[in-house]
Amino acid sequence: MKTTSDNSGDVRLSGISKTYGSFTAVHPLELTVPEGSFFALLGASGCGKTTTLRMIAGLEEPTTGTVRLGDQDVTHLPPYKRPVNTVFQSYALFPHLDIFENVAFGLRRRGIKSVKKQVEDMLELVQLGEQARKKPHQLSGGQQQRVAVARALINHPKVLLLDEPLGALDLKLRRQMQLELKRIQTEVGITFIHVTHDQEEAMTMADTVAVMNGGRVEQLGSPADLYENPQSTFVANFLGTSNLIEAEVDTKNGDDIVLRAGGGKLVLPEARCSAPTTAGGKVLVGIRPEKISLTHADDAGEIPEGRNRLTGKIADASFIGVSTQYVVDSPVCDELAVYVQNVERDGRLVPGADVVLHWSPAHTFGLDAAQSLLAGTVGSAGTEEEVAA
């Protein structure tokens, strides 16, 4: 995470937690969101991301810990006294007020008399100047969403909180709004904290993403960093797809670790391994599907030296235009996913064909083998033990 010398607008959560009876929604959490950044809290439903957001907004009182905005401790301030505004999941626009009055609501509550100019400018920013006198239910989902953003932004909050703001929109509109929100954030320079369960959305929009699981922050970093260097199986599986192969540490060779998997050897740069490596110990080897190349077994001799290799048989292939996605059965791993760009398609790569999978060792990452392989995949959230690792 980037550090700024001037931290007057940073959001700092220290030791913040929330329990409901015996259920812990958020475990004590340390988090600093630098001023002016676009920060995403990413996780499956029930991971505590929305609760964290609501504690910043003041809609939930934390069980322990403090919330600070810059130098101000706002932990016990009611929402209406916090310089923070929220874009709610289903927008929560006031149905009895027109768009103009919805946007003007916050200004009027703070006793500002001449709101016309500001409201008109704000509606212009979100391209809704024409709709000012309509009621919320007369607008489309995307327009309502923009009203919700305008209604919050007009107050120039120190932090804008977005609670799954695009969840109700269809895919195409969501893509469009992602870019729109990013544009607005760049334009106004306000800190955005965005809660989402859509990893693609988080990666497209945010400067920094915190992946949450089971009430804890599993990993925090830039989207590229999280994608390339996941520290846990949860992150590896939740952001995109990962192939995870169980392997045993064989020897160390300079900066690299040599591992045994099945009959073959795999090389992993030590710097990219987040797990302790002692000879004979287990490690999970991870590789992203698009980093793997496929070569028909007959041409195995043409593969350059120094690449990690596995053998297998194509179980399934689906053509999706830009790429072809293969599922390969291999002795070390049942279903390896491989994405191959459709540049030069090899006609022999059809289900049933014997193939060699190979990739550069530099693209390999290593994870602690004491975690569930399936954490973060569809239908399985990580359990407490895995998170604690």
Place this chain on the structure above:
Amino acid sequence: MSTLTEAPPPLAPAEPAKKPPRKRGRFTPYWLLLPGILWLIVFFALPMLYQASTSVQQGSLEEGYKVTWHFATYWDALSAYWPQFLRSVFYAAAATVLCLLLGYPLAYLIAFRAGRWRNLIMILVIAPFFTSFLIRTLAWKTILADNGVVVHTLNSLHVLDLTNWLGWTAGDRVLATPLAVVCGLTYNFLPFMILPLYTSLERIDGRLHEAAGDLYAKPWTTFRKVTFPLSMPGVVSGTLLTFIPAAGDYVNAELLGSTDTRMIGNVIQTQFLRILDYPTAAALSFILMAAILAMVTLYIRRSGTEDLV
């Protein structure tokens, strides 16, 4: 992944349906309406017509009544009984305001704060309907009795001095005064206020309160600017359901009031059942109906609830 060189031929266009859509289905809604319409004709439209004709008849019980288009009955009835009309409107309005003041906080509590007690409180609100309207009103006679606890307490607190001065009570008693009648009306029609209020409050999305708080509205401002405007449909239907029957009520004035608190309902009842002056009674009924209709229309126009979603 074989390549298609030829798209499959489209399905042959369906034969245009030769049979026109069955006629019978089109009349189903009207058949379903029939029982209701018949009921309305027999028990509403025909009695109304009969009443209307009665109101312009002349004659006597012994000689029989004849339709003579004697519209003067309306004018005579109005000039003779306008104080009772005014009193009815005033008492009903007072009871409606009291019902709103008592019912709104209760409905708010049930809708937002009652949690698991919600159903129990709702049953308690409806519970009075399990006993007869008459019995409950008679019970108020005991509650407000001259030597009862209520009157004693009010007396020792000098509240009755105040209400005497205002003209709501007379002497050291509550029974047989305007106050008793308004109390009875308020009590009897309170559930009709609470139920619609509760329904419209309960429908308000809790996130709107959060959004208002998030946008710098203090709790009271949130109520004024968000909750109350959104509960307007409930306020309007609650006040109508209270005001309309209260204006025509005669039981409360009969049991809890005196000759000085007679409402128009009492007059109509007396005309019909004791004096047997049917034309006057019918004319009074029509005047009351027209007056209420006019007031209600004006009220709905003013409150602008048709604009609310």
